Structure formats: structure tokens, C-alpha cells
Amino acid sequence: MKMAVIGCGLIGGSMALSWKRAGIVDEVIAFGHNPATLQKALDKGAADTVTTSMEEAVKDADIVVSAVPVEAMESVFTEMAPFLKSDAVVTDVGSTRQTVIAAARKGLGDKFHQYAPAHPIAGGEMPGVDYASADLFDEKVVISTPDEGMDPKVVTFIEEAWRKAGARVQAMSPLQHDLTFASVSHLPHVLAYALVDMIAREENAQEKLKMAGAGFRDFTRIASSSPVMWRDICLSNREALSHELERYRASLDTLQKYIDESDGKALESVFENAVRNRRGLVFPGK
Numbered sequence: 001m002k003m004a005v006i007g008c009g010l011i012g013g014s015m016a017l018s019w020k021r022a023g024i025v026d027e028v029i030a031f032g033h034n035p036a037t038l039q040k041a042l043d044k045g046a047a048d049t050v051t052t053s054m055e056e057a058v059k060d061a062d063i064v065v066s067a068v069p070v071e072a073m074e075s076v077f078t079e080m081a082p083f084l085k086s087d088a089v090v091t092d093v094g095s096t097r098q099t100v101i102a103a104a105r106k107g108l109g110d111k112f113h114q115y116a117p118a119h120p121i122a123g124g125e126m127p128g129v130d131y132a133s134a135d136l137f138d139e140k141v142v143i144s145t146p147d148e149g150m151d152p153k154v155v156t157f158i159e160e161a162w163r164k165a166g167a168r169v170q171a172m173s174p175l176q177h178d179l180t181f182a183s184v185s186h187l188p189h190v191l192a193y194a195l196v197d198m199i200a201r202e203e204n205a206q207e208k209l210k211m212a213g214a215g216f217r218d219f220t221r222i223a224s225s226s227p228v229m230w231r232d233i234c235l236s237n238r239e240a241l242s243h244e245l246e247r248y249r250a251s252l253d254t255l256q257k258y259i260d261e262s263d264g265k266a267l268e269s270v271f272e273n274a275v276r277n278r279r280g281l282v283f284p285g286k
């Protein structure tokens with residue numbers, strides 16, 4: 001089996017390494033625009049061959065994965081469509097589902113039935129194939145979002161491949177996915193970026209930041225994530241994310257009121273509820 005990876009960064013590169021390790025694919029070709037990035041994919045062992053030609057990447061591939069930022073998905077699907085083998089399977093790893101599925105519908109056209117989406121809930125804040133690893137998805141959750149017009153056999157093939165690669169597959173609707181991840185992934189990234197940006201713009205920012213402890217480090221780790229990737233996620237899941245921001249703003253207003261009014265009892269009750277829920281959380285995988 002030959003896999004073509006379109007956008008061989010952290011997730012595309014990790015998928016290549018992980019699916020090779022699991023014996024799902026024997027050979028990987030990476031497509032990209034930047035020869036230096038492609039050379040890194042070769043050095044890392046994520047790709048066996050590389051190309052800047054979409055035709056060369058896709059024409060003999062049995063599996064094609066798009067691992068580019070979500071707003072670039074439509075042009076990638078459009079570019080690959082003419083060169084796909086009739087029995088090739090297409091997938092993607094994007095962080096949003098409704099707009100990416102719409103992009104696949106539009107870009108792949110009458111080849112849409114060859115496509116099944118899957119979003120791995122695993123990654124990290126450092127982008128690029130340098131940070132890729134074969135065990136990134138071990139025991140992690142991968143969300144499958146089957147939708148109208150997809151071939152159930154293709155959906156099952158992609159789900160089974162992820163299981164074989166060591167992940168746990170869970171299915172949900174594209175809408176449910178986007179509402180859920182707006183809340184537990186997209187909102188926290190915006191909050192972390194906002195906090196670091198706000199402090200960094202202050203006159204004595206560097207002196208302040210030097211004083212930051214582990215709490216600040218834990219809260220803001222994800223503010224090191226790729227600006228392009230997160231710009232795209234915010235734009236792609238605009239409605240759900242905007243709703244979450246409104247709710248969060250209301251929650252901050254409430255906390256500010258308690259603080260302004262020195263209402264310790266009310267503050268403690270909010271914090272206790274958060275602690276009860278946070279301490280009970282179990283995160284899948286390592």
C-alpha cells in the first residue's frame with residue numbers, strides 16, 4: 001500500500017510513521033511546496049520519496065491524506081481530484097469537520113464517495129515534521145464523522161486503519177464534533193493566545209514574564225502553537241467558537257462581579273465546582 005501525505009508536518013509526518021509502523025502502508029510519498037520541508041520529511045523517515053507535483057504524489061497512491069491547515073483543504077482536494085485512482089481512499093486530519101467535509105464535497109466532486117474524515121485528538125504545540133513521532137496517536141482518540149454521500153466501506157477502512165495504528169475510534173456527527181471542540185480545544189487556544197499577547201504588549205512585559213511560574217506555563221503552553229493552523233481553525237469554526245467566547249465572557253463578568261463585591265463565598269463555590277470536575281478528568285493515552 002502506498003500513502004500520499006499532502007502537507008507532511010507534525011500530524012501528516014506522525015501519521016506516516018505510525019501507519020508504517022502498524023504495517024498499514026509500505027511506502028509514503030510526501031507532497032509539499034517547500035523543498036527544505038520535504039527534505040526534513042525524508043531525513044525523519046516519514047517519507048520515502050517527496051514531490052512538488054500533485055499528479056506524481058497522487059497517481060499511484062492507495063491512500064491519500066490531507067494534513068494541511070483547514071482553510072487550505074478545499075484547494076488541496078480540488079488539486080488532487082483529477083489524479084486519484086478510482087480505488088484510492090482519501091482522508092484528512094483537520095481540526096474542524098463541517099467546513100472540511102464541505103470542502104471535500106466541493107473539491108473532490110464525483111469522487112467524494114472515496115473520502116472519509118478522521119480527526120486525531122493528539123498533537124502538540126510545536127508544528128513541523130521535526131516533532132513528528134510514530135507513537136503520537138497510541139491510545140489516543142480519533143473522531144470519525146461519517147456523513148451523507150460517504151461510502152460506509154471507506155469509513156470503515158479508515159476507522160480500522162486508525163485502530164490498527166493504536167488509536168481508539170469514536171464516531172459523532174460533524175456538527176456535534178464542531179460544537180464539542182469549540183468548547184474544549186478551540187476556546188482554550190484563543191484564551192492562551194489572548195493572555196500572552198495582552199501581557200507581551202505591556203511596557204514591562206519581559207520582566208513580568210520572567211517571573212511567571214508553573215501555572216502560567218501550564219495555562220499558556222498552547223500559545224506556542226502554529227498561528228496559521230489556529231487562524232484557520234478559528235475562521236473555519238467561527239459560529240461555534242464565537243458562541244463559546246460569549247459564554248466565557250459572561251462567566252468572566254460573573255467572576256469579576258464576585259471579586260469587585262468581595263463575595264468570597266460565591267467565588268469559592270465556582271472554584272469548587274471547577275476543582276470537582278477537573279480532578280475527575282482522565283485524559284486518554286500517555
Ligand SMILES: NC(=O)C1=CN([C@@H]2O[C@H](COP(=O)(O)OP(=O)(O)OC[C@H]3O[C@@H](n4cnc5c(N)ncnc54)[C@H](O)[C@@H]3O)[C@@H](O)[C@H]2O)C=CC1
Nearest residue numbers: 007009010011067068069070072094095122123124127128
Ligand atoms: N497540531 C496538532 O496538535 C493537531 C493538528 N491537527 C490538524 O492537522 C492539520 C495539520 O496540522 P499540523 O501537522 O499540526 O501542522 P504543521 O504546520 O506541522 O504541518 C502542516 C504542513 O502543511 C503544509 N501546507 C500548508 N498549506 C499547504 C498547501 N496548500 N499544500 C501543501 N502543503 C501545505 C505546511 O507547509 C506544513 O508542512 C491541520 O488541519 C490541523 O488543524 C489535528 C490534530 C492535532
Ligand SMILES: O=C(O)C(=O)Cc1ccc(O)cc1
Nearest residue numbers: 095120121122123124125222
Ligand atoms: O497541544 C495540545 O495539547 C493540543 O490540544 C493538540 C491538539 C490540537 C488540535 C487538535 O485538533 C487536536 C489536538
